[in-house]
Structures are given as structure tokens and as C-alpha cells.
Amino acid sequence: MSALAAIIWRDVRLAFRAGGGALQAVAFFALVVVLFSLAVGPDIALMRKIAGPVLWTAALLATLISLDQIWRADREDGSLDIIVETSDALPLTAAAKAAAHWFSTGLPLIIATPILGVILNLPASAYVPVLMSLAIGTPGLSLIGAFASALAVSLPRANLLISIIVAPLYAPILIFGAGASIAGAAGAAQYAPNLMLLGAATLFAALFSPIASAAALRSNLD
Amino acid sequence: MASISELANPQRFEGLAQAVSPYAVGVAFITLVAGLYYALFNSPADYQQGESVRIMYVHVPAAWMAMFCYSSMAIASAVGFIWKHPLADVAAKETAPIGAGFTFLALFTGAFWGKPMWGAWWVWDARLTSVLILLFLYLGYMALWQAIPDKIRAARLAAILAIVGFVNVPIIKFSVDWWNSLHQPASILRADGPTIDGSMLTPLFLMIAAYMALFTAMLLQSMRNELVARRVARLDMAADAATSTLVETPSAASQS
Structure with missing residues (x-):
């Protein structure tokens, strides 16, 4: 257990130091939101309707661009070989790496969301469902992303390939997450079913993507 | 034992494929x-849909094949991954473009059926969305194969992706039952018999x-093509290796 905690702590510290890129994902998140607002124009009524889905799409894209980082640095300096060779249970190690990615990418995105919600004129009733759906859904994004990133770890310039692989796997989380934020913005307390489905998707990812990540890592390193 | 069956199988497959x-x-x-x-x-013609019901005969089999191909691709991937069987890897790899073709055909004919029946080429409905995701899964699988030069590693990684992506197949099947859908539910494979x-x-x-x-x-044809292409690639590599030794050895170079 302490080894897993050490991996998480090390990755989070690396991500927040110079060249780590954790804040780049938040900056990208804000940038997508701003670009979307510029594209939609000053129609506030329209903006209120689409604010939740826009936040979700932007969070997903910001996660997407950060996935390549999960295993690459470890691969390049050789520590990935040591991690794979010495791990008692590689799926748990993969889950720890996904957790570290969430702490350094998913959590900052959630913290930045209320501020960006103001820019997007997000209705007051939608803040809770948007934040809750992001809190439940972004761990799933990190878990699935760690798998896709593990598939491509031995390839140079794999970012586009990772995006192509991971986008269809992200679809359920995006659908339920944005669905919860729309249901909340409509004013009704009808977002609970979407949150439950979202939780189911994340739990499913938590069960299977560490195993798949471990298999992908082993296949990449032999 | 294992190496013998690996060597023998592509040849036995060639014979079988030629016969079938x-x-x-x-x-x-x-x-x-x-x-x-x-x-x-x-x-x-259908009493409600008129002549446009005939699109069904192109559309429904294509949609079935889209899921059938993905399922066989996932099974072949599992066989290839577990038993390291190269022929299963080739089967999985060559199933993907065909399955993607059937998926595209199902979506394309579905759009042409949807326009007169629902009034829209495309609706963001659970069944249509999950089949579109299936198409992207096929494309991602093919992109992964293309990106990795080492065939053995590519086969293992693509197999993992195919098995993970299989989660979408039951979602497609039950999407019309789980969500309110414009798309009609199953009318042939039903417990109480077909309603057609x-x-x-x-x-x-x-x-x-x-x-x-x-x-x-x-x-069968594309698997044979792939096996021949691999043999050619191996021969090319062997020929390259032979020429490079010729150049490196002074006596051989003077002879040529």
C-alpha cells in the first residue's frame, strides 16, 4: 500500500513542478471554454443552455491532451521497466498511476470549473450537478486514459493515436456527465439517474482498465 | 509442439482457404x-412504410454483420492473445476493415431510411450513437495496428483494445430496450417468435x-493476402541481410 501511495505522491509532485504540465491542462480547459464562448457569441440564453455540456466537453479535451504524459516520462528514463518488474500487482500500480493523473489533472479541472461556469453563464441550479458529475466522471476519464496511454507507450508522438482510441471509450462518461448537467440546469432534481449511470461507468472502468493497462504495459515492454 | 503448429497452420489454412x-x-x-x-x-410493401421498407433488407443484415464482425474480432483477439496464435491475430486484423465497412453500410442505409420515416438523416439516439461508436472502435483498432511496426506487439496490443471495446456490443444490442429510442426494438430474435x-x-x-x-x-481472401504480404516482407528482409553481408565481405565483393 505504501508503495502505491509513494507512486501517487511522486507523480503528483512531478506534475506540479516545472515541466510537469498539470497546470497546462487547466489552462487548456479554460482556453477551450473561452474559444467556445467566442464562437457562440453574446447570446446569453443559448449559452445558459449549453454551458454544462461545454464544460464537460472542455474537461474531456483537457484530459485527452494530458494522457500521453501518464507513462511516457517513466518509459523514457527507464523507471517504467523497474515499476513493471518490481510491482507485486501491476493492475494496482496502474490504478495508482491513474489516481495520480486524476489528482494532477482531474481535480484542478474541477476546482477551475466554478470560475469558468461564471463566464459561461451557467445557471445557479446547475453548479451542483456539474461539479458532482465531474467529481464522479473524471476518475473514469483518468482510468480509461491510463489504459489508452499504456497501449501507446512504446510509440513516438502517440497523442493523436491515443485520442482516436480513447474517444469512443469516453463516450458513455461524456453522455451521462453532460446529461446530468443538462438535467440540473433544467431546474429539476432529475440528474440523479445520470449520476448513478456515470458512477456505474466509472466503477466499471475502475475494475477493468487497471487490468487492461497492466496487460498493455507488459505487451509493450517484452 | 507449439512452434510446429504455428509453422504448419498458415499452410494448412492456405489449403483450407483455397478449398472454401x-x-x-x-x-x-x-x-x-x-x-x-x-x-x-x-x-x-409495408402497410405503414410503403416501398421504403425495402431498405430493411440491406440495412438489418449490415447492422447484424457489424456486431457479428466485432464479436468475432474480439474472440479471435482473445484466442490470439491467450494462445499466441498468429493466425488468430491475422483473422482479427483482417476482420476489422470488413466490419467497419458493414458498420458504415448500416449507418448509411439507416440514414436513408431515417429521412423518410423519422424526418431526419440522423438523430442522437442510443442505438445510432452506439453503432457510430462501434465504427470509431473499428477505426481506432485499425489505427493501432497501423501505428506499431512490430507485428507481434501490434497484435497483442490491438487484441487488448478489441477485447476492451467489446463492452460496446451488448450496449448496442440492448440500447433500444434500455433507453427510449426512435429505433424499433428487435423483431426477429424474440422469445415469442418473430413479429415480421x-x-x-x-x-x-x-x-x-x-x-x-x-x-x-x-x-479468407484478405487473410491470404496478409499472409503472402508477410512472407514477402520476410523474404525482403532476408534478401537485404544477404546483400549487406556480401558488401561487407571483401572477397564476396570482389567476386561480384
Whole structure:
């Protein structure tokens, strides 16, 4: 257990130091939101309707661009070989790496969301469902992303390939997450079913993507 | 033992494929002609949908094949991954473009059916969305194969992706039951028997047989192509190695 905690702590510290890129994902998140607002124009009524889905799409894209980082640095300096060779249970190690990615990418995105919600004129009733759906859904994004990133770890310039692989796997989380934020913005307390489905998707990812990540890592390193 | 079967199998496969291929092509041709004749001329128009119901005979088998191909690709991937069987890897790899083709056909004909029936080419409905995701899964799988030069590693990684992506197949199947959908639920494979009239089932089953035979013929041919391409690549590499030794050895260079 302490080894897993050490991996998480090390990755989070690396991500927040110079060249780590954790804040780049938040900056990208804000940038997508701003670009979307510029594209939609000053129609506030329209903006209120689409604010939740826009936040979700932007969070997903910001996660997407950060996935390549999960295993690459470890691969390049050789520590990935040591991690794979010495791990008692590689799926748990993969889950720890996904957790570290969430702490350094998913959590900052959630913290930045209320501020960006103001820019997007997000209705007051939608803040809770948007934040809750992001809190439940972004761990799933990190878990699935760690798998896709593990598939491509031995390839140079794999970012586009990772995006192509991971986008269809992200679809359920995006659908339920944005669905919860729309249901909340409509004013009704009808977002609970979407949150439950979202939780189911994340739990499913938590069960299977560490195993798949471990298999992908082993296949990449032999 | 394992290495012998690995060496022998592609040759035995070649023999089997050569024997089966002509029959598959023949069955595909006959059932396609018969099925299209029944579908276009010798079956009734629907009492609600009119003549446009005939799109069903192209659309439904394509949608079935889209899921069938993905399922066989996932099974072949699992076989290839667990038993490290190269022929299963080739089968999985060559199934993907064919399955993607059927998926595209299902979406394309579905759009042409949706326009007159629902009034829209495309709706963001659970069934349509999950089939579109299936198409992207096929494309991602093919992109992964293309990105990795080492065939053995590519096969293992692509197999993992195919198995993970299989989670989408039950979602497609049950999407019409789980969500409110414009798309109609299953009307053939039902516990209480088909709800389609027999006059429409004949062309439908003929077309399904045609698509299956076509899939068999195309898969066998593309697997043979892939095996030959790999053999050529190996021979090229061997030839390259031979020339480079010739150049490096002074006595051999002076002889040439």
C-alpha cells in the first residue's frame, strides 16, 4: 500500500513542478471554454443552455491532451521497466498511476470549473450537478486514459493515436456527465439517474482498465 | 509442439482457404441475387412504410454483420492473445476493415431510411450513437495496428483494445430496450417468435446468408493476402541481410 501511495505522491509532485504540465491542462480547459464562448457569441440564453455540456466537453479535451504524459516520462528514463518488474500487482500500480493523473489533472479541472461556469453563464441550479458529475466522471476519464496511454507507450508522438482510441471509450462518461448537467440546469432534481449511470461507468472502468493497462504495459515492454 | 503448429497452420489454412473460397463466393453471389430479387420485386410493401421498407433488407443484415464482425474480432483477439496464435491475430486484423465497412453500410442505409420515416438523416439516439461508436472502435483498432511496426506487439496490443471495446456490443444490442429510442426494438430474435410477416422474412434471411457468405469470402481472401504480404516482407528482409553481408565481405565483393 505504501508503495502505491509513494507512486501517487511522486507523480503528483512531478506534475506540479516545472515541466510537469498539470497546470497546462487547466489552462487548456479554460482556453477551450473561452474559444467556445467566442464562437457562440453574446447570446446569453443559448449559452445558459449549453454551458454544462461545454464544460464537460472542455474537461474531456483537457484530459485527452494530458494522457500521453501518464507513462511516457517513466518509459523514457527507464523507471517504467523497474515499476513493471518490481510491482507485486501491476493492475494496482496502474490504478495508482491513474489516481495520480486524476489528482494532477482531474481535480484542478474541477476546482477551475466554478470560475469558468461564471463566464459561461451557467445557471445557479446547475453548479451542483456539474461539479458532482465531474467529481464522479473524471476518475473514469483518468482510468480509461491510463489504459489508452499504456497501449501507446512504446510509440513516438502517440497523442493523436491515443485520442482516436480513447474517444469512443469516453463516450458513455461524456453522455451521462453532460446529461446530468443538462438535467440540473433544467431546474429539476432529475440528474440523479445520470449520476448513478456515470458512477456505474466509472466503477466499471475502475475494475477493468487497471487490468487492461497492466496487460498493455507488459505487451509493450517484452 | 507449439512452434510446429504455428509453422504448419498458415499452410494448412492456405489449403483450407483455397478449398472454401470458391464456394463462399458462389453462395454469396446466388443468395445476393435471389435476396435482392425477393427484396426489390417479390415481397410486399409495408402497410405503414410503403416501398421504403425495402431498405430493411440491406440495412438489418449490415447492422447484424457489424456486431457479428466485432464479436468475432474480439474472440479471435482473445484466442490470439491467450494462445499466441498468429493466425488468430491475422483473422482479427483482417476482420476489422470488413466490419467497419458493414458498420458504415448500416449507418448509411439507416440514414436513408431515417429521412423518410423519422424526418431526419440522423438523430442522437442510443442505438445510432452506439453503432457510430462501434465504427470509431473499428477505426481506432485499425489505427493501432497501423501505428506499431512490430507485428507481434501490434497484435497483442490491438487484441487488448478489441477485447476492451467489446463492452460496446451488448450496449448496442440492448440500447433500444434500455433507453427510449426512435429505433424499433428487435423483431426477429424474440422469445415469442418473430413479429415480421413470413413474406418479408424470406428476403431478409437470404440477404443475411449473402452477407455472411460475402464476409467469409472477403475474410479468407484478405487473410491470404496478409499472409503472402508477410512472407514477402520476410523474404525482403532476408534478401537485404544477404546483400549487406556480401558488401561487407571483401572477397564476396570482389567476386561480384
